Amino acid sequence: MVGAGIGGLALAAALRRAGVRCEVYEQASRLSEVGAGLQLAPNAVRLLHRLGLADRLRAFAVRPEAMEIRRWDDGRLLSGTELGAACEAMYGAPYYTVHRAHLHEALLEAAGRDTVRLGRRVTGLRRGDGEVLLGFDGGERRAADVVVGADGIHSAVRACLVRDAPVWSGETVYRGLVPGEALPELVRDPRVRVWMGPGRHCVCYPVSAGRWISFAATVRSDTSDGLPPESWSAAGDPADLVRAYRGWEATVERLVRAACDVPVRRWALHDREPLARWSAGRVTLLGDAAHPMLPFRAQGANQAVEDALSLAVCLADADAATAPAALRRYEALRVPRTTAVQQGSRGSARVMHLDDGEEQRRRDGAMGAATALRAMAWLYGHDAEHAARRAGGRSEGTRGE
Numbered sequence: 001m002v003g004a005g006i007g008g009l010a011l012a013a014a015l016r017r018a019g020v021r022c023e024v025y026e027q028a029s030r031l032s033e034v035g036a037g038l039q040l041a042p043n044a045v046r047l048l049h050r051l052g053l054a055d056r057l058r059a060f061a062v063r064p065e066a067m068e069i070r071r072w073d074d075g076r077l078l079s080g081t082e083l084g085a086a087c088e089a090m091y092g093a094p095y096y097t098v099h100r101a102h103l104h105e106a107l108l109e110a111a112g113r114d115t116v117r118l119g120r121r122v123t124g125l126r127r128g129d130g131e132v133l134l135g136f137d138g139g140e141r142r143a144a145d146v147v148v149g150a151d152g153i154h155s156a157v158r159a160c161l162v163r164d165a166p167v168w169s170g171e172t173v174y175r176g177l178v179p180g181e182a183l184p185e186l187v188r189d190p191r192v193r194v195w196m197g198p199g200r201h202c203v204c205y206p207v208s209a210g211r212w213i214s215f216a217a218t219v220r221s222d223t224s225d226g227l228p229p230e231s232w233s234a235a236g237d238p239a240d241l242v243r244a245y246r247g248w249e250a251t252v253e254r255l256v257r258a259a260c261d262v263p264v265r266r267w268a269l270h271d272r273e274p275l276a277r278w279s280a281g282r283v284t285l286l287g288d289a290a291h292p293m294l295p296f297r298a299q300g301a302n303q304a305v306e307d308a309l310s311l312a313v314c315l316a317d318a319d320a321a322t323a324p325a326a327l328r329r330y331e332a333l334r335v336p337r338t339t340a341v342q343q344g345s346r347g348s349a350r351v352m353h354l355d356d357g358e359e360q361r362r363r364d365g366a367m368g369a370a371t372a373l374r375a376m377a378w379l380y381g382h383d384a385e386h387a388a389r390r391a392g393g394r395s396e397g398t399r400g401e
């Protein structure tokens, strides 16, 4: 496997549980995660529980009571989705907010540290009949029965299968963690809080048992040439962030001012066009390598975990001869669902960033019904592992159960 991110480690852990041997090649010489939070929905949490992470998650995650969407200037509530106990009762697993580093570390333990080979950057691969030859920076080669590219949006493995390029969304996002004591009321009453306004929106939630508040503040870029303001990610200037959110509801202004005292990173947000196929012979893709998506539905890592458990089921019964068929089965199971989430994430940005006016008022009026907890059943209720077991050799449509 190529890449020890959340998707790659989830697959390594799931294969270990199934008794399938694997090695994970990671370009970084030491494993570390960005200082940021992640929302984990029941569709991934139930799978992480099966990988043995339930106690760890309970210890370091926060279980938000609700997700609230508010208007940018006066903070008027536009919609609220109950989470907490109601979500757990409806979907059989909680909705959590976590620090990425905690989740990464727990997955590494579940995968087994000795499965990860650090400082091994894959530069290419050659597909043969009975094996795949991986090439590494420095000239080393390794043969494998199956190769899974879990190497993120810039995937070297994808580049060997598909000729395409990342698509810039026109949005940039500032992301970081502020200490919980800077806005203690957001920790005392844990919620995923979203403020929407013209050309931007801001999301925040507590993580690490309330020690930190993770925020992601999106800004529509004003570059007129259609090019990203910087290549991928860079240190963000908090002064720009404060300027971008001037005049927003008081909590948002306090949040972005608190961000002036902590490291803030800035991403130019990209995705890629959905693929109809992402496997060829003994090679397949997973997570952002397969379906990089904009973060507006907070599902990128959740879908990577779903991929991992689904692929592990398909590979568990395969041998060297049947592996290509197992990869095709995995792909057929996953493509419709991940495409729906990818496209939904794209659509969300336009809707969230409407200028004030007629269309915005219609959107606000319709929001309550669209965000009811039961309306999320197609996303939160899906069990990717059971779907793969049930399907056996068959593929399944987008809207799981």
Ligand SMILES: Cc1cc2nc3c(=O)[nH]c(=O)nc-3n(C[C@H](O)[C@H](O)[C@H](O)COP(=O)(O)OP(=O)(O)OC[C@H]3O[C@@H](n4cnc5c(N)ncnc54)[C@H](O)[C@@H]3O)c2cc1C
Pocket (backbone or CB within 6 Å): 002, 003, 004, 005, 006, 007, 008, 025, 026, 027, 028, 037, 038, 039, 040, 120, 121, 122, 123, 150, 151, 152, 153, 154, 155, 156, 173, 175, 216, 267, 286, 287, 288, 289, 293, 295, 298, 299, 300, 301, 302, 303, 304
């Ligand atoms: C602002 C923002 C907010 C987000 N919020 C959420 C959220 O709340 N919930 C959610 O589910 N998702 C969220 N996401 C998306 C989520 O972060 C990604 O979808 C997820 O991390 C993808 O995991 P991955 O394992 O597929 O790829 P990555 O995390 O990118 O991991 C890829 C790994 O492969 C390694 N690698 C790359 N190239 C090579 C190579 N050639 N050889 C060897 N190793 C290589 C990398 O070093 C890395 O370790 C957010 C994203 C952003 C930008």
